[in-house]
Structures are given as structure tokens and as C-alpha cells.
Amino acid sequence: MKRRTFTTLAAIAVAAAVALPAAAQETLKVGAVAPKTGPLAGGATVTYWPNVQLWVHDVNARGGLDVGGTKYMLEVVEYDDQTNPGQTIQAVQRLVNQDGAQIVLPPYSTGLNLAAAPIYNRFGLPMVTSTATTDKAGELSQQFPNVFFTLGGAQGIVGGVVEAFTALRDRGDIGNKLAMVNVADAFGIELMGQAKPAFEAAGFELVYESSYPLGSQDLSPVMKAAKAAAPDAFIAWSYPPDTFALTEQAIVEDLQVGAFFTAVATAFPGYVGRFGAQAEGVLGIGGVYADGAAFQEYAARHEQVTGAKPDFWASAMVYSSFQVLEQSIEAVGSFDNAAIIQHIKDNAFETVIGTLDFDENNNNTSFWTVGQWQGGVFKGVASTGREGAVEVLPKAGWN
Structure with missing residues (x-):
């Protein structure tokens, strides 16, 4: 079968790693750009930024991101795009060209994601969006094969x-x-x-x-x-x-x-x-599914780590999109973005919102x-x- 649930593979890899010597540990820069000011700052403050904090905390608490046997502790470089598409694009360029970020997380909101898609594509960065809602996912994925949509159309x-x-x-x-x-x-x-x-x-x-x-x-x-x-x-x-x-x-x-x-x-x-x-x-x-154990467990951890409650829609999807990226990088075992993008296309992922599976770069899972x-x-x-x-x-x- 072409598609497989990656957490099963990850569990096997983790079990095998127990018998191996401790991996070398380094620091990895992760770029994040979203509003901290401007009209969409309030939404990003609830949905986006706390999940960046939570994901980095969770990865580092597990000992870091395992890339080909080297453990990387994540260090976030943040930019406020001021709810301005031009600032979003400039921030992504700076993260890659000046800050040396190996991972650049997608921005916040439909408009800012669509505006930034060409620059992510130019740099060949995997872009698993989590706050973009559009029926143009099929058309956009043809134009930008590195961009994935999770939130529905x-x-x-x-x-x-x-x-x-x-x-x-x-x-x-x-x-x-x-x-x-x-x-x-x-x-x-x-x-x-x-x-x-x-x-x-x-x-x-x-x-x-x-x-x-x-x-x-x-x-x-x-x-x-x-x-x-x-x-x-x-x-x-x-x-x-x-x-x-x-x-x-x-x-x-x-x-x-x-x-x-x-x-x-x-x-x-x-x-x-x-x-x-x-x-x-x-x-x-x-x-x-507010009464479900998976959401309740995630929500409790979110509040414990960030001091704030998640929202009842996109918060868990933002975190899930980071999980997809994390699992693909570890599966590929390198920062080969082309291989990471292909892995996302070819696999299904178990996340805090359940299984995420992409069909022509669009979330094939119910939402x-x-x-x-x-x-x-x-x-x-x-x-x-x-x-x-x-x-x-x-x-x-x-x-």
C-alpha cells in the first residue's frame, strides 16, 4: 500500500533506538511568522503562537527532533508580519537567507498563506497550512506542489x-x-x-x-x-x-x-x-468533538504548557500540521525538502485531531x-x- 500511518513506523524506530548509543545533540532553528500586531493579531495569539510554543516544548521534552541519528533541540525565531502580506514574504526570506532556519512553519490566515505560497515554493519549503480555507487547493497544489491544505474548503x-x-x-x-x-x-x-x-x-x-x-x-x-x-x-x-x-x-x-x-x-x-x-x-x-479523550488530553497539555486554553477549531489543526512536518523529517532522516514533501504526499499521519491524509495535497480526512x-x-x-x-x-x- 502506498499510504501508511507513520506513527506506527515511528514507534518501531523509537523502540529500535533504545538499544543504540545516545545520539549527538545540536540546535535547530525553526522560523515562525504570523501577526502579533494588526487586525489578525488576536486570532494568531489564540490559535497560532501558543501551538508553536507547545510543539517546540513537546519535541524538546522528548529529547529533540531525531534527524538521521542526530537529536536537534528546537529554537524558534519569530517574526511579526503585522497582518501584512508583504511583511510575511520578507520574513520568510529573512528566515531562510539570514537566520538559517531549517524549518519555516506556515503563516496564519487564508490571505497570508495564499500570499506567501510563492515564496515557500521558491525556496522549496514544505508548507503544511493549518489556517487557510479555500476551494482552490487543487489548483494551488498544481502550481505549488510543496503546499498542503488541512482545514477544508x-x-x-x-x-x-x-x-x-x-x-x-x-x-x-x-x-x-x-x-x-x-x-x-x-x-x-x-x-x-x-x-x-x-x-x-x-x-x-x-x-x-x-x-x-x-x-x-x-x-x-x-x-x-x-x-x-x-x-x-x-x-x-x-x-x-x-x-x-x-x-x-x-x-x-x-x-x-x-x-x-x-x-x-x-x-x-x-x-x-x-x-x-x-x-x-x-x-x-x-x-x-469536545467530549473526546484526544481533544481533552491535548487541551489540558496546551493549557499546562502555554497558560491558555486552545480554541475549539483550528488550534488542534495547527499543532497537527506541525506533527506532520515533524514525522516526515524524522522519516526522511535529513533536511532534504524535496524528499520531505514527497513523504507528506505518500503517507498518512496520526495527529491530535486524528488521521491526516493528503489527496493531491488536500486534506482527505473529514473535518x-x-x-x-x-x-x-x-x-x-x-x-x-x-x-x-x-x-x-x-x-x-x-x-
Whole structure:
């Protein structure tokens, strides 16, 4: 069989290594570039940076990265790209040309990953993205064979949202009138483009639509206009700052809808921390099998090492993408990037979110699409095949 689960091979290698003399140990520079300032800094602070810290901690705690018998302790070189694609590209160039980073982790967000893909390809770096959502994975993998996508595409995510909203409508919990808005960047534009025809095909009527620039400070006009359209349900293809701002404005305006959906950051622990009981019933992108042992073990270790809770969507995927890279480097036994990329293409990997397997550089594994705050936990309610989904519930106002 071409594909195999690498953790089995890794276990054999570890067992064999017990009888060998202690390996030499050196230091290996790992590059990481993501926002620490700018509009997406809040999201990266929750989802990206803590998992860089956790992964490096875990690898070093095991004695380092084993590359051809040499143990490498990881040392991270970090850059803030200021949520600016140009800065992302410059940082990757500096990491390779000046800092001597042997590993360069992928950046944060759909837009920054897509902008940086050409420079990773130019350097031949394996790029296992963990926070990019796009239906162009097939096209991009043809252009950039070193780039892998793990988080799913817009079509799958939209399908999950349509499924959840249709279930609510068919039970009589909501009507057909829908307000939908999006952040005007690659993420929001692509999801909005998929969602409009999908909801119309499902029999929903779009009574209000709007887009707003990334980094918008005042979203009250958007929510006022949405309320004026008297929708039965509300959807925002939003990034972290606007997810919080739109929710806040919905509460201020007392937007009474039976389904309220915001995208990135709805799954953040800080969301329920900020809105408390008012978060109950809010739907959002992502989700996890929150009651599963694998996620609970990862979440406990995440909090112990970083002092912060992971989010209920992409946090575990970020860590899993690092595991894929780690396992491939150790299997290849060198820093031959071409061989590492081929190994990722040819194998399946056991990670904290389960098996990751790539088909033409796209995650061939089922993934969560919609979660909902229920009883203070963001639980998965729709997926492309994951187990553990709970029943979607209507939003019972803003308590």
C-alpha cells in the first residue's frame, strides 16, 4: 500500500533506538511568522503562537527532533508580519537567507498563506497550512506542489452551515429570511461567493447582504441595516475582531433571530469569556468533538504548557500540521525538502485531531464545519464525516 500511518513506523524506530548509543545533540532553528500586531493579531495569539510554543516544548521534552541519528533541540525565531502580506514574504526570506532556519512553519490566515505560497515554493519549503480555507487547493497544489491544505474548503464549510440552518428551518425554529455579511478579504469573499447560491438553492431568501473592509472599527451600521431587513437568521463570514464586534452590536441592537452565526473566533474561549450566557446557542465555523479523550488530553497539555486554553477549531489543526512536518523529517532522516514533501504526499499521519491524509495535497480526512456554544462548550454540530456531532439548537435570544 502506498499510504501508511507513520506513527506506527515511528514507534518501531523509537523502540529500535533504545538499544543504540545516545545520539549527538545540536540546535535547530525553526522560523515562525504570523501577526502579533494588526487586525489578525488576536486570532494568531489564540490559535497560532501558543501551538508553536507547545510543539517546540513537546519535541524538546522528548529529547529533540531525531534527524538521521542526530537529536536537534528546537529554537524558534519569530517574526511579526503585522497582518501584512508583504511583511510575511520578507520574513520568510529573512528566515531562510539570514537566520538559517531549517524549518519555516506556515503563516496564519487564508490571505497570508495564499500570499506567501510563492515564496515557500521558491525556496522549496514544505508548507503544511493549518489556517487557510479555500476551494482552490487543487489548483494551488498544481502550481505549488510543496503546499498542503488541512482545514477544508469553502464548499465543505458552507455545506455544513446550510445543513445546520436547514435543520433549524425544517423544525420550525427559523424562517427563510437570511441576512449575510462578510469581511472583504480572500477568506470572506470566497465563503460569501459559495454561500449565496448554496442558501438560495436550499430555499432561503437573502434579505440583506454587505461586505466590510478588514480592520473595520465600527460595524454598528452593518448590524443596524441587517436588523432593519427583519431576517430570521444572521450569518457573518468574519475574522476575530469583527466576530466580537458584530456579536456586541447584535446584543446592542437586540437582533432577534433564531440562528446567529459568526466565523473565525466564535470558537475561541475568549468568546464565551466575553459574552457569557449570551453566547449560548451562537453558531460558528469549526467545532471539535469536545467530549473526546484526544481533544481533552491535548487541551489540558496546551493549557499546562502555554497558560491558555486552545480554541475549539483550528488550534488542534495547527499543532497537527506541525506533527506532520515533524514525522516526515524524522522519516526522511535529513533536511532534504524535496524528499520531505514527497513523504507528506505518500503517507498518512496520526495527529491530535486524528488521521491526516493528503489527496493531491488536500486534506482527505473529514473535518468539522459548524460548532455551537452549548452549556459553555463549543461543540461540533456539523462536519464532513467526523463522529461526535450534537444536535443543533435554536438561538433563544440574548439572555
